[in-house]
Amino acid sequence: MSRPGGSRPKIRSPRGLLLFGIFLLFAGIVAVVIAAAAPEVLPNGGAIGAGIFIFIIFGGLGLAAVIMGAKRIRWKREYVKVTGHEPWQ
Structure with a gap:
């Protein structure tokens, strides 16, 4: 009988935690890239400061x-x- 949730990685497993950490790092890099691409949103470098x-x-x-x-x-x-x-288990 299969358990709910199946075999997808969970934060509880080491592999799932590693994947979650890589995702968070990637999300932070994307935030900086988006902030750097739109400097006119907040004047005086506020967008890049928020991105950082x-x-x-x-x-x-x-x-x-x-x-x-x-x-x-x-x-x-x-x-x-x-x-x-x-x-x-």
């Missing part, structure tokens, strides 16, 4: 998620090697 602020938020969270995901992948490999089964 959004990048710091999304980029920081994304970087933290990428680091945690990478460490959890290593931890999961070691866990499976020691116990012989997946940790989240």
